[in-house]
Amino acid sequence: MTAAAPEPKANMGKPVPRYDAAAKVTGRATYGSDMPLDNPAYAFLVTSAIAKGRINSFDLDDAKRVRGVIDIVTHENAPNLNESKLFSNGGYAGTTIQPLKSTDIAHDGQIIAVVIAESYEAAREAANRVKVSYTAATPSASFDSPGTTEAAAKGQNAQFKEDPKVGDFAKAFDEAEVKVDASYETPTQHHNPMELFSTSCAWMGDTLVIYEPSQYVHGLKNGVAEQLGIDADKVRVVNPYVGGGFGSRGSTTPRTAVIAGIARRLNRPIKLVPTRDQGFTIATYRAETRHEVKLGASRDGKLVALRHEGAEVSSRADPYCVGGTKTTTRLYACPNVDSLVSIVRADRNTPGFMRSPPEVPYLFALESAMDELAVKLNMDPIELRRINDTTNEPIGGKPYTSRSLMACFDEAAKAFGWAQRSAAPKSMSDGDWLIGYGCAATCYPTQMAPSAARVRLQRDGRTRVEIAGHEIGTGAYTILAQTAAERLGVPLEKVAVFIGDSDLPPGPVAGGSNSTASTCSAVMMVCDQVRQRLFKALMPNESLTDKAKETVGMGQTPSTQAAKGDRPIDLEKAFDALGVGVVEEYGEWKPEGAPQDSFKAMHSGHPRLVGGAAMKDKIAYAFGAEFVEVRINRFTHEIRAPRLVGAFAAGRIMNPRTARSQLMGGLIWGMSSALLEATEIDARTARYVNDNFADYLIPVNADVPGVEVILLSEQDDHINPAGAKGLGELANVGTNAAICNAIYHATGQRIRKLPVRLENIEV
């Protein structure tokens, strides 16, 4: 067994290799722009060179002279499209800024023209020959720019419902024996999935097929249909493989309906493969944030007061925010809590979800402040977390469904060698290298969403699972196949999985780390329907549910099946009794507490996520603890992170192999966020300046010498039938603070602004 396939512990599935492994290593896996098209025309985007103002005129003569140019689409001749509503306002879109509608420019890199040509090369050349005359206005780039406006998130963003508070913060903080009052900042970041933001659109009569990397095929289908003004059933989105998402492909972007509209007019398939730099402005991003955290504690380390104020940048058009105070106000026991989130509007495109949207910036602030408090208390930072660990969140007193935070700290500390740390800053070194050890808590809400599934079982055991889920690298194919195989008692290699197609039963958005819990719960339920039909055929006089449990293992978690002496169903007999060759069942599953309109919403491409802190009588999170060793060269100030160790507990682990890989990638994402990644904005022009892989720093193999992932066994019977907590966004949360805490330990310098680069070190 390789390190990639950890031995399963209790309540973990088998670490089988990925279902799609062979396709991915042979080049057979087909991503959006790999899909064959019949005689496509090629599109190339022209994007705005100013962030605010208007277009005076285009000079297209030179561009039109390029051999092979078919059409150049601007606001003057663009297809007429309906407005799109923001996803958080009941719509599908990641932005309501719709390009090609008028001469107005709302942000840098806005689509202002689309060149259509016979070849990619001709389209690209012509796009570069499009001349634009602008009237530029002075844009507001970000925080501190003149002309921005700021207002509380509550009341303007429908998804931000409350600023959590409890007790009397002001009094408690005033009277606290030990205090921390500190400000933190996080930068703009871009997802930069490896697959570009491509779109291919092909019409067959009045039916549209879209090949596009999407984390929500049902959302994209319905959103594009709405913009085109056609029946949603006339649109099909196909993407069996997605080359990374990280949140960037959960809501619709303006490009898709534009390309679909042009393809309809041209009566020819169109293929758009935007450039890497265009991806920085035609999709969403993680906005920069600012935080003020106030912690008050007694001398023995008990928190008595906690206040978290966050500010986030959004566009003029849309009140997007992530509002991570819902998590940071509930993580530790504290009787007096206050919080406020506000939104700063600037001349930018609308930001959106990026891997752990609320937790990355907000836990960076809180977990840095906790470390500062530990220093002031002269206390081990792990012990400070232990003293303030809680079984109930402090705002509403609701119990955590399960919480293995301290078990994670203890396991990770042991593996890391935390006991060897000498507590004083600057007390550890190796030649020219200052050594620092740091740690932080990590967590992510456990979320679920309604999902449908169809399962077909043949008498020879061959099984087909259909669900419009998404393979964005998480292992969706693999765990759905495992779930069906376990539930039906058929060999894994007999299960075929079909996902990534909006013609399949609707699955949820691959966002908020809800997919595993939701889709596996749906597949389990539908497999049980199949089993019930077979069972009924075998034993027509038995009562179904209870008997079924005893006899064929229905309703039992797979890990307990063997213990209860479960035996597989005799398929041949059951099919003979039924008198058919195939049993097929369709079902719709929704989580406990899902709203009344859940299934209607599911079919129209609106996710209805429930879970985390928003449940009525409980709160559900996955937890982990992350430890980092940093080494800082005392002369050059070069910063390295040779060791990242994380321990995580997330309910049932469906497949330790895919889980470990995701958590490992998450730890590296976290390191990257702390030390490398930032989109730089020119404050004068509100334009991104490092919009490519050479200047937007992403880790390469040499940046990542040692990563260790520890999976803890955890069982949680209060979340969903699969017993799973999403973990795709769990590991990249705590790392930011852990690294800054380690840098403090190495240097004695507290850095409160990300990313930390060598020029920020002052030893």
Next chain:
Amino acid sequence: MSDHPSSQSSGYDRRSFMAGAAGSALVPLTARATVHEARAAVAQDPALPVDVTLRVNGQEKRLSLDARTTVLDALREHLKLTGSKKGCDHGQCGACTVLIGDRRVVSCLTLALAAEGQEITTIEGLATDDRLHPMQQAFIDNDAFQCGYCTPGQIMSAIACVKEGHAGTDADIREYMSGNICRCAAYPNIVAAVKQAAPEIMKG
């Protein structure tokens, strides 16, 4: 609103660039005569098709291409070999890595014309009769990918990394595999895969 018009136009002149490139040593000596004949016409208009014969995975492929077509776009758009991926089109990410001869090359920065007469190996050319190349198997065994988009480039790069003699230590592998970005960050698993496959590849 202040009133200072600005304008945007092409960054550089592709015609003059191509005229230079087509006439330079980038075109190998083995290039077929048609390339030379086309040169004058291409200098006038690079969109005029040029006949090119590429050797891909052991097969000769005759194509009529815009002279500016890269190896990557020739593979993907003209030969329907979509295993090689476009991640940046700038030679910054490695997703398009193929072998030209024994060398790993970013196919997005290599013109198809310049590759004429040379043996191009892509991800589709590695497995034989349903038997995976040892590096492909090692990537599966070590879960050396997640979304899979960078994987073809990683595997082509990894094979070259071994053959170059740069797979001796973990540090070497990390260094010489650093031209291929994996945003899912499967890096430690990629190192393990290269280590696993290296002995078998060196053996034969």
